[in-house]
Amino acid sequence: MRGNGEVVVSLYYVQKLLYQLNRDPAVRRRFQEDRDDLLSEYQLTDEERDAIVEGNIGLLYVMGVNGQILMHYSALLGQKWEEYLEAMREGVRKYGPVRAGLYTLLEDREQTWRPDLHGNR
Amino acid sequence: MSVVFAGVCSHAPGITGRADRADPAVRDAFYAKLDEMRQRLEASRPDALIVVAAEHFANFFMNNMPAYCMGMAESYEGPIEDEKWLGIERTRVPGNAGLSRRIIEAMLHDIDLAYAEEWKFDHGIMVPLHFLTPRYDLPVIPVNINCQGPPLTPLARAYEFGRALRRACDAQPERIAIVGTGGISHWPATPNSGVINEEWDREFLRRFLANDREALISYTDAETFRDAGQGGFEIRTFIAIAGATEGKTGELLFYAPIPIFAVGCTVATMAV
Numbered sequence: 169m170r171g172n173g174e175v176v177v178s179l180y181y182v183q184k185l186l187y188q189l190n191r192d193p194a195v196r197r198r199f200q201e202d203r204d205d206l207l208s209e210y211q212l213t214d215e216e217r218d219a220i221v222e223g224n225i226g227l228l229y230v231m232g233v234n235g236q237i238l239m240h241y242s243a244l245l246g247q248k249w250e251e252y253l254e255a256m257r258e259g260v261r262k263y264g265p266v267r268a269g270l271y272t273l274l275e276d277r278e279q280t281w282r283p284d285l286h287g288n289r
Numbered sequence: 290m291s292v293v294f295a296g297v298c299s300h301a302p303g304i305t306g307r308a309d310r311a312d313p314a315v316r317d318a319f320y321a322k323l324d325e326m327r328q329r330l331e332a333s334r335p336d337a338l339i340v341v342a343a344e345h346f347a348n349f350f351m352n353n354m355p356a357y358c359m360g361m362a363e364s365y366e367g368p369i370e371d372e373k374w375l376g377i378e379r380t381r382v383p384g385n386a387g388l389s390r391r392i393i394e395a396m397l398h399d400i401d402l403a404y405a406e407e408w409k410f411d412h413g414i415m416v417p418l419h420f421l422t423p424r425y426d427l428p429v430i431p432v433n434i435n436c437q438g439p440p441l442t443p444l445a446r447a448y449e450f451g452r453a454l455r456r457a458c459d460a461q462p463e464r465i466a467i468v469g470t471g472g473i474s475h476w477p478a479t480p481n482s483g484v485i486n487e488e489w490d491r492e493f494l495r496r497f498l499a500n501d502r503e504a505l506i507s508y509t510d511a512e513t514f515r516d517a518g519q520g521g522f523e524i525r526t527f528i529a530i531a532g533a534t535e536g537k538t539g540e541l542l543f544y545a546p547i548p549i550f551a552v553g554c555t556v557a558t559m560a561v
């Protein structure tokens with residue numbers, strides 16, 4: 169397993185693209201209008217590229233993308249908060265445990281909070 | 290002059306972005322204490338506010354990640370996030386480049402501090418400012434401690450950073466307020482979002498309010514991650530404030546876990 173201490177180069181570029189997408193309107197524009205050209209600047213595996221293009225939040229989470237980056241991509245795709253949380257859980261069910269980054273060490277915590285009791289926007 | 294005010298508060302984006310979904314009674318009690326903090330801050334008549342924050346990949350990324358960075362610009366823009374998502378309108382926040390520069394020059398004797406002449410505020414700074422300087426009329430100097438992308442600065446160094454910040458501020462003629470903003474325990478933006486370890490938070494706050502340096506810096510990152518989540522790494526901001534107010538103790542104005550805000554919401558001041 170690729171754990172916390174190991175540098176994972178490909179994950180770095182996935183996160184870098186999403187980071188720049190989050191903070192730079194010009195990068196967002198290129199992502200809409202000239203996606204292939206933009207993506208060619210990042211070292212991505214086919215799986216990573218597909219996950220980004222398809223907006224597969226669950227798989228991106230399993231790949232190890234930090235939530236502080238991922239939640240903004242989710243919002244950009246128009247997902248609501250609960251949809252974002254559910255997409256990550258669905259990702260783990262479908263693709264298995266987180267593969268790289270900080271969250272490989274994350275344990276399931278008992279939810280003391282019931283989103284369904286607090287409305288759903 | 291010197292440091293005229295010190296405190297800490299939470300900054301989770303849900304505090305403003307998901308405000309309408311919290312229990313109104315708890316939310317309004319929290320907001321009221323943030324407003325009390327604002328009043329105390331204003332009563333100290335500061336010339337500038339230093340916000341010691343933990344940002345979340347808004348300006349700094351793993352291509353060039355400083356352990357500590359201070360802003361040195363005449364003004365800053367925020368929030369970098371979608372305005373509707375955060376519930377805060379984009380605005381320009383005044384800075385004070387000259388004061389930043391003097392503080393940085395002084396601190397470099399003690400800490401290898403990076404600086405930035407361009408900085409877009411994320412929720413880590415905008416949420417506190419929304420409550421503490423709602424008219425955005427007080428010059429702000431941002432500080433970032435990397436709490437997101439390990440390797441992270443050791444807790445003892447965060448305390449030392451606070452000490453150095455205090456020494457540098459005390460050497461300036463301006464009246465300076467310092468606010469730290471971070472966790473405490475939380476698992477933001479993960480499937481565990483909304484989980485809060487209240488027991489851990491209360492013990493951390495006990496150590497913080499007593500300004501018990503040894504106890505504050507005794508957590509290992511592995512322990513913090515296990516008990517307080519990756520969001521718990523942000524205790525570095527609180528520890529820096531403890532370092533800046535060494536020998537003094539604090540007053541807890543508010544603490545309550547608010548799961549839809551994904552954090553134990555905290556407001557506290559430290560004697561200066």
Ligand SMILES: [Fe+2]
Pocket residue numbers: 300301343345413471472523
């Ligand atoms: Fe944070």
